[in-house]
Amino acid sequence: MSVAPTLLAVEGLTKSYGGIHAVRGVSFSLRSGEILALIGPNGAGKSTCFDMLNGQNQPDSGRVRLLGEETTGKKPRDIWRMGVGRTFQITATFATMTVRENVQVALISHGKQLYNLWGSAPNVDRTEAGRLLELVGMGGYADRPCGELAYGDLKRLELAVALANDPKLLLMDEPTAGMAPRERVELMRLTAQIAKEKSIGVLFTEHDMDVVFEHADRIIVLNRGTLIAEGSPAEVRGNPQVQAIYLGEGLLYEGGHREGASA
Amino acid sequence: MAFYVVQFLTGLASAASLFLVASGLSIIFGVTRIVNFAHGAFYMIGAYIAFTLTERFSGAFGFWGGVLAAALAVALIGVLVEMVLLRRIYHAPELFQLLGTFGLTLMVEDLVVLIWGPDDLVGRRAPGFKGAVDFFGQNIPSYDLFLIVLGPVVLGVLWLLFQRTRWGVLVRAATQDRDMVAALGVNQKWLFTSVFAVGVFLAALGGALQIPRDAVHHAMDLRIIVEVFVVVVIGGLGSIVGAFVAAVLVSELNAFGILIFPKISIILVFLVMAAVLIVRPWGLFGKPEAAARKTPGLTVNPWRPLTQNERLGSLAALLVAAMLPLFAGNYALTVGSEIAIFVIFAVSLHFLMSVGGLASFGHAAYFGLGAYGVAFLAKMAGLPMIVCLLLGPLLGCMGAAVFGFFAVQLSGVYFAMLTLAFAQIVWSIAFQWVSVTGGDNGILGVWPASWAASVSHFYWLALGIAALVTIALRIAVFSPFGYALRATRDSVLRSEAVGINAKRIQWTAFVISGTTAGIGGALFAYLKGSVFPDNLGISLSVDALVMVLLGGVETVSGGVIGAIVYKALNIWLVSQTDLSKLVLGGFIVLIVVVFPKGIVGMLELLAQRRRRSSPPGSSLLAKPIESAE
Numbered sequence: 038m039s040v041a042p043t044l045l046a047v048e049g050l051t052k053s054y055g056g057i058h059a060v061r062g063v064s065f066s067l068r069s070g071e072i073l074a075l076i077g078p079n080g081a082g083k084s085t086c087f088d089m090l091n092g093q094n095q096p097d098s099g100r101v102r103l104l105g106e107e108t109t110g111k112k113p114r115d116i117w118r119m120g121v122g123r124t125f126q127i128t129a130t131f132a133t134m135t136v137r138e139n140v141q142v143a144l145i146s147h148g149k150q151l152y153n154l155w156g157s158a159p160n161v162d163r164t165e166a167g168r169l170l171e172l173v174g175m176g177g178y179a180d181r182p183c184g185e186l187a188y189g190d191l192k193r194l195e196l197a198v199a200l201a202n203d204p205k206l207l208l209m210d211e212p213t214a215g216m217a218p219r220e221r222v223e224l225m226r227l228t229a230q231i232a233k234e235k236s237i238g239v240l241f242t243e244h245d246m247d248v249v250f251e252h253a254d255r256i257i258v259l260n261r262g263t264l265i266a267e268g269s270p271a272e273v274r275g276n277p278q279v280q281a282i283y284l285g286e287g288l289l290y291e292g293g294h295r296e297g298a299s300a
Numbered sequence: 301m302a303f304y305v306v307q308f309l310t311g312l313a314s315a316a317s318l319f320l321v322a323s324g325l326s327i328i329f330g331v332t333r334i335v336n337f338a339h340g341a342f343y344m345i346g347a348y349i350a351f352t353l354t355e356r357f358s359g360a361f362g363f364w365g366g367v368l369a370a371a372l373a374v375a376l377i378g379v380l381v382e383m384v385l386l387r388r389i390y391h392a393p394e395l396f397q398l399l400g401t402f403g404l405t406l407m408v409e410d411l412v413v414l415i416w417g418p419d420d421l422v423g424r425r426a427p428g429f430k431g432a433v434d435f436f437g438q439n440i441p442s443y444d445l446f447l448i449v450l451g452p453v454v455l456g457v458l459w460l461l462f463q464r465t466r467w468g469v470l471v472r473a474a475t476q477d478r479d480m481v482a483a484l485g486v487n488q489k490w491l492f493t494s495v496f497a498v499g500v501f502l503a504a505l506g507g508a509l510q511i512p513r514d515a516v517h518h519a520m521d522l523r524i525i526v527e528v529f530v531v532v533v534i535g536g537l538g539s540i541v542g543a544f545v546a547a548v549l550v551s552e553l554n555a556f557g558i559l560i561f562p563k564i565s566i567i568l569v570f571l572v573m574a575a576v577l578i579v580r581p582w583g584l585f586g587k588p589e590a591a592a593r594k595t596p597g598l599t600v601n602p603w604r605p606l607t608q609n610e611r612l613g614s615l616a617a618l619l620v621a622a623m624l625p626l627f628a629g630n631y632a633l634t635v636g637s638e639i640a641i642f643v644i645f646a647v648s649l650h651f652l653m654s655v656g657g658l659a660s661f662g663h664a665a666y667f668g669l670g671a672y673g674v675a676f677l678a679k680m681a682g683l684p685m686i687v688c689l690l691l692g693p694l695l696g697c698m699g700a701a702v703f704g705f706f707a708v709q710l711s712g713v714y715f716a717m718l719t720l721a722f723a724q725i726v727w728s729i730a731f732q733w734v735s736v737t738g739g740d741n742g743i744l745g746v747w748p749a750s751w752a753a754s755v756s757h758f759y760w761l762a763l764g765i766a767a768l769v770t771i772a773l774r775i776a777v778f779s780p781f782g783y784a785l786r787a788t789r790d791s792v793l794r795s796e797a798v799g800i801n802a803k804r805i806q807w808t809a810f811v812i813s814g815t816t817a818g819i820g821g822a823l824f825a826y827l828k829g830s831v832f833p834d835n836l837g838i839s840l841s842v843d844a845l846v847m848v849l850l851g852g853v854e855t856v857s858g859g860v861i862g863a864i865v866y867k868a869l870n871i872w873l874v875s876q877t878d879l880s881k882l883v884l885g886g887f888i889v890l891i892v893v894v895f896p897k898g899i900v901g902m903l904e905l906l907a908q909r910r911r912r913s914s915p916p917g918s919s920l921l922a923k924p925i926e927s928a929e
Contacts, residue, residue: 114798133602
């Protein structure tokens, strides 16, 4: 793993809303093929961090580089063109189009065919779209209207869409939120497998500690906008500061980890 | 000086009525998210009923009681309309309610003529406010002073109603998040009904109070509704204070515009409206709207290109249409040409509205620009018809490029209102720039060249171009660009996250749509042999909307079918009955209630049911569709 180049380098990322420091001087890096989990309690600044990485939001200071190229200040669509795929915490898909068409749109964009007024879109990259859907286990749903899908399937579709431009980096904001436990494991196993095969770097936020500890190569922990711990799952689990944050919420304990087990 | 003060006061007096109507519309939109096109109609009925009551009952009590009773009676009609019609269509596709309320407006226009006759009715003066007050040698009607006081009083009452009563709190809460209010156990049905009643009451009161100032006539609804849209947009949808300030602003602009800029007096308010929308889309006193909750489980039949059989069917229909000159007379062919032109117009809007999700309320602007483009080229430059037909639509193209650039920065109702403002600006220019456009007299004598002069030749020309345009746009729908456009309609967030520049895609679609409308307009100029400001007027824009909605906004063929049905029915009814608007309006309302997915949507639904009920393989028609993949 140590031979892989640094894919994403984040330095001193800072953002405040009014008097609230949402993110303060966050720095970390990510290598190709590495799966990095960004965890922290609600309001820790995870989503703000994420939005600054793909251009949805602009940092007050700090910089983000992808393979040495600056992405700070760029728009989401330009960052996507640099090879960053993203899934959203609340899924964003094209609800009135079919599952296959959802993937085709991303492929059309990737192939720079957006202003082609003459071609037959149903046939554009049809095989490739089918392949991506097979990859995430959605092959049988290709002709279903996207608005009909169950939530877990939408998440898988988002993954297929995010993979459409052969990304170097995947940003997944709570990829398994709202899914049943078994679906969660399946989706993350799938993601991990794809990431290793294609050497894609994955950064994800997650509340489910089972998912985090099972799949992350490395974990960074955010609390009140600052990075308080970084390391392997074992290191983070043993970190007293992290334990203090999570034990206070009753979310993390030795042995079995269950989200929201406060009751 | 005194003259200007009086002019100012007259403006204030006009503002009172405008404020009443606008605040009603604003309240209704805030809670129900319905753009109530019938608001002008309620205003008009208020005036008519008040006229009858105040004529019947004498004395001060007769007048004021009559005004109040008229407003209450209309509010009751409003309740009826809400319960019978609107309740059924709250969950219909967005803007479908607009079609329903437009149908009502049509019906009301004929009904008032039926009941009160076509002539202007001059009501009596208000008891106690019959005279005029001398102001440094200038006369001010004392009734104007009464209205000037009334405006702020109503504002105060409404403010108390919304801030100090339980009902007001519920309404304000529902304006922010009606689903949440419903989840908290509030009876949403009655909340909506009561809000609608109050809104309609205000509109009718505004109408009733106008009778001492203005004659009552059967076109006053359309005149006020445009002004009210302007007021509500400038003030901010859902804001009462905004409606008041904007009503004053608009009335004063009208009062002084005519003195200071007589040449551009009409354009002035729309320029202000466009400027406000560009800088602060949510209006001076409105708040940026939180994204509306998407209805869960929203499913639309997936769009697919025509199957081989359907292509053959369409071709056969086209061939039959092309054979019309063999057995039909000149009148039928002229009607046919007009329908073909309106098909072009409707599919152009359909492309923007159904595919792009951008409902333009001012699409006639680009139709009319195409028509004027042809008229300029033919009359001033004396170019031959074929050149005019090719270059004329470019005026529509340019208009769409300029206005579209600003319009696509907005979405939803704000997009609709900005396109309306732009269309009115173009209309005002055509109306007031007499030296170039001929103003109200239009440009006459735009006749087709000899090769297209015969009625049947022109029909073939119009039909051929309509077919080409329809096919071209259909190809565009299923082109990669069409997919990208639909993607921006469904989710701008996701589009941008897969590298699509949403605004640029939408702008491109706007230009394509405007140019296409211009082609329709260019043909229309030759069909009529003349061009008038009406060719880019608001009622033509509404026609386009109705055609698309009637056909089915969620379908691919809605534009074509809607245009044919609407236009044919319209022309036929006008020839058959004096009450064509009543019948047409009733038909539209019926469609809205019974077939909320439009004509094509309904047909698709029927086909689907038949396919499901028949065992697989038994239906010959169903086979190619199911095996389409």
